[in-house]
Amino acid sequence: MRAILFLAGLMASGALFAQTPAHQRMQALLADPAALQAAVAAGGKASFFCANCHGENGISKTGDVPNLAGQHPDYLLEQIRKFGTGERKDAFMQGLIKVLSDEERAQVTLYYAKVKVPPNQSDPAQAARGKVLFDKLCVRCHGQDAHGGKTFPRLAGQQRAYLQKSITHYRDGTGVRNDKLMAIATSVLKDDDIVALAHYLTQLP
Ligand code: HEC
Ligand code: HEC
Structure with missing residues (x-):
């Protein structure tokens, strides 16, 4: 809250x-x-x-x-x-x-x-699991289509390994990526949740 x-x-x-x-x-x-x-x-x-x-x-x-x-x-x-x-x-x-x-x-x-960014291939079962997590935890800032907005980045079509690495850095407070909102939003994620989210986001148009 x-x-x-x-x-x-x-x-x-x-x-x-x-x-x-x-x-x-x-x-x-x-x-x-x-x-x-x-x-x-x-x-x-x-x-x-x-x-x-x-x-x-x-x-x-x-x-x-x-x-x-x-x-x-x-x-x-x-x-x-x-x-x-x-x-x-x-x-x-x-x-x-x-x-x-x-x-x-x-x-x-x-x-x-x-420049337009093309969607990538990913595992459909992982992507389906990632969608459930995204709709629950991430849409309110990054938007239903993950296109972001003026104050939030676009995630749709982003590279899968990069998404996974970035989300993990925010969650673990490694000092590489620092953002209060993302630290809070990612704190509940397990490693396999992060994998699923990255599969979901990379294949979005
Ligand atoms: C309360 C708003 C908010 C919520 C909820 C939120 N984010 Fe973010 N997100 C941000 C902001 C702000 C940034 C930019 C932070 C920065 O400057 O590093 C960001 C950045 C990111 C980035 C980095 C993008 C890039 O190009 O490097 C990723 C990946 C990301 N968010 C994924 C997620 C995921 C997955 C969730 C749900 C688990 C989520 N976010 C929930 C606000 C939010
Ligand atoms: C030698 C390789 C290399 C070159 C050349 C390079 N970058 Fe990067 N850039 C990276 C890497 C790697 C990252 C991701 C770092 C991380 O993991 O957080 C990055 C991240 C970024 C980001 C953050 C993107 C996001 O989604 O958060 C921006 C903006 C950026 N680079 C702009 C540029 C610009 C503009 C140029 C040319 C003037 C450039 N880069 C040249 C390697 C490079």
């Missing part, structure tokens, strides 16, 4: 994610159609380096590297901010993010947000 009140307060204030200069730049670009088109094109070019790991068009070919395609730009910018401050830990991403300007951060995230 306390978690719900906390969340309602944040949503009412309209700012779950911190407003950085890159966020402000993104909002200015979103308000100007011609500038937005140019920014998305520039982001596509700038993303060639990211493609080494996140795949062509942000669709990852490696299970434990996330897709960036189809993800909300607010969420991507928030994760870039967290890598920058060390609130989220990944040796490579923490170093890389320091060299991206605010303009480049806004451009690449706006570009990835526009």
Whole structure:
């Protein structure tokens, strides 16, 4: 109940994610159609380096590297901010993010947000079990279709191994992923629940 009140307060204030200069730049670009088109094109070019790991068009070919395609730009910018401050830990991403300007951060995230992400194959029995857990524990934030929203990430079509790894980090408080809401939401999950949830989410369109 306390978690719900906390969340309602944040949503009412309209700012779950911190407003950085890159966020402000993104909002200015979103308000100007011609500038937005140019920014998305520039982001596509700038993303060639990211493609080494996140795949062509942000669709990852490696299970434990996330897709960036189809993800909300607010969420991507928030994760870039967290890598920058060390609130989220990944040796490579923490170093890389320091060299991206605010303009480049806004451009690449706006570009990835526009790419469609294809669903993946998974085990139908595991997915069915995962759906029951998701509908009970996760929909109120990530949405019925797991497409998320401005303040919550999209999970549909995400890489299975990456989902499993991330959910486990939130639950176990390893210090890699830090988020109060996710720590509460995942605290009741057993290891095989996490496997089932990842099977369910990766095959969603
Ligand atoms: C050497 C490989 C590598 C390269 C190159 C790379 N990344 Fe990453 N990135 C990763 C890994 C691995 C993770 C997941 C870390 C974890 O497990 O939490 C990640 C995570 C992210 C996330 C968080 C996504 C989410 O769903 O939470 C963002 C945003 C991101 N990268 C942006 C970028 C951008 C933008 C570029 C190019 C400028 C880039 N990355 C280049 C390896 C890479
Ligand atoms: C009270 C709201 C809330 C609930 C309930 C919730 N989440 Fe989240 N979830 C979030 C927020 C906020 C984030 C972003 C946290 C961050 O910045 O790391 C997130 C992030 C995630 C991520 C990371 C996505 C990525 O690209 O790295 C996964 C995976 C996830 N949630 C899965 C779940 C699952 C599975 C459940 C149900 C067991 C769940 N969430 C329930 C709010 C919620």
